[in-house]
Amino acid sequence: MREEYDFSNAKKNPYAGKLKKQVTINIDSDTIEYFKNLAKSCGIPYQTLINLYLADCAKNKKQLKMSWN
Numbered sequence: 001m002r003e004e005y006d007f008s009n010a011k012k013n014p015y016a017g018k019l020k021k022q023v024t025i026n027i028d029s030d031t032i033e034y035f036k037n038l039a040k041s042c043g044i045p046y047q048t049l050i051n052l053y054l055a056d057c058a059k060n061k062k063q064l065k066m067s068w069n
Contacts, residue, residue, distance in 0.1 A: 020051070 032046070035053075039046035056062075 035046045035050050039049045042049065
């Protein structure tokens with residue numbers, strides 16, 4: 001290893017804003033099973049599938065519409 005490195009021409013990571021953050025969230029067992037089964041048929045991890053779905057909701061500014069009867 002060198003004793004010193006020259007970072008004068010270094011560029012900022014363009015993907016730094018897209019880094020993921022680990023969180024803890026409580027999700028119903030049925031919902032997890034739904035996404036796990038869907039993920040198997042799509043061939044991607046279920047956590048990635050949930051992230052893609054939530055990212056799409058955020059991107060399109062989807063609003064939850066509920067009514068309590």
